[in-house]
Amino acid sequence: MAKRPTPTTTRRHAPDPRDPRDAGPRDPDPHDAGLPAPAPARADVPAAFDRAAAAYDRLVAANPGYHAQLRRSARRLRLPGDGAGLHLLDLGCGTGASTAALLAAAPRARITAVDASAGMLARARAKPWPARVRFVRAHAEELRAAGVTGPFDGALAAYLVRNLPDPDATLCALRELLAPGAPLAVHEYALGSPRARAVWHLVCWSVIVPAGRLLGGDAGLYRYLWRSVREFDTPAQLCARLERCGFQPARALPMPGWQRGIAHTFLTRRPAEPGHGVAPATEAA
Numbered sequence: 500m501a502k503r504p505t506p507t508t509t510r511r512h513a514p515d516p517r518d519p520r521d522a523g524p525r526d527p528d529p530h531d532a533g534l535p536a537p538a539p540a541r542a543d544v545p546a547a548f549d550r551a552a553a554a555y556d557r558l559v560a561a562n563p564g565y566h567a568q569l570r571r572s573a574r575r576l577r578l579p580g581d582g583a584g585l586h587l588l589d590l591g592c593g594t595g596a597s598t599a600a601l602l603a604a605a606p607r608a609r610i611t612a613v614d615a616s617a618g619m620l621a622r623a624r625a626k627p628w629p630a631r632v633r634f635v636r637a638h639a640e641e642l643r644a645a646g647v648t649g650p651f652d653g654a655l656a657a658y659l660v661r662n663l664p665d666p667d668a669t670l671c672a673l674r675e676l677l678a679p680g681a682p683l684a685v686h687e688y689a690l691g692s693p694r695a696r697a698v699w700h701l702v703c704w705s706v707i708v709p710a711g712r713l714l715g716g717d718a719g720l721y722r723y724l725w726r727s728v729r730e731f732d733t734p735a736q737l738c739a740r741l742e743r744c745g746f747q748p749a750r751a752l753p754m755p756g757w758q759r760g761i762a763h764t765f766l767t768r769r770p771a772e773p774g775h776g777v778a779p780a781t782e783a784a
């Protein structure tokens with residue numbers, strides 16, 4: 500039997516001038532000076548979203564493309580028949596923006612929307628939803644234990660994967676919750692060029708962090724957003740990550756406007772044939 504790859508996490512590494520992630524300014528950044536809240540570590544991200552929940556919808560409403568881009572990623576799943584008879588997963592649903600996008604793409608589907616942050620989920624649950632939509636509080640790493648077992652006929656994970664302490668292990672487990680052949684859309688920031696890195700830096704420090712503070716958000720969370728995107732995969736690396744987690748080769752589909760080259764839909768599927776994918780080392784034990 501072929502040796503299975505060990506799941507890897509995103510990690511900081513020694514600067515490498517050939518690695519696009521090492522281009523541009525690095526911590527400590529002059530813009531960090533004076534920020535009141537420390538940026539959270541990945542394991543603390545759901546708790547940070549608890550604190551940010553009250554301001555989250557106001558903040559994303561100030562981003563003109565936010566909801567349209569989520570809808571674009573959900574449409575890219577190409578779910579048949581308005582989703583009739585399908586059970587879909589929105590992993591890292593937050594206040595429900597991605598859930599609404601999934602519902603727009605598949606208005607007749609049953610949707611299970613999961614998030615680890617009680618504060619974000621409370622905001623989501625307070626909105627009007629059809630009875631086919633249910634919200635579950637769970638860590639993405641512990642879905643089965645929370646009774647989220649699938650099989651799902653499609654899944655959307657928007658702005659989640661970058662925040663996971665062990666993205667490979669979680670993606671491998673997610674693959675197992677999908678029905679064979681089911682599509683997955685990972686909607687995520689991934690910087691692949693010096694231009695994208697420069698635009699990201701500029702937009703974060705001129706718009707996102709100040710707006711986060713102005714609208715009553717958690718400045719530490721938005722500083723974390725800036726840094727986590729800088730340190731996360733390039734598009735090619737995220738495609739490779741999905742593939743080594745046993746998904747079919749992924750495609751990075753672009754977003755329009757200033758987010759071109761910055762945000763993408765990473766579209767893939769669980770292989771249709773059992774045994775076609777590469778299982779993680781943890782499952783071999």
Ligand SMILES: C[S@@+](CC[C@H](N)C(=O)[O-])C[C@H]1O[C@@H](n2cnc3c(N)ncnc32)[C@H](O)[C@@H]1O
Pocket residue numbers: 544545546548549569590591592593594595596597613614615616619637638639640656657658659662663664
């Ligand atoms: C940036 S928000 C995105 C929310 C929503 N998908 C959207 O597009 O607006 C990321 C969400 O992922 C959740 N999250 C982060 N790490 C998580 C984990 N390990 N398990 C479950 N949810 C997590 C956070 O609580 C937060 O609500």
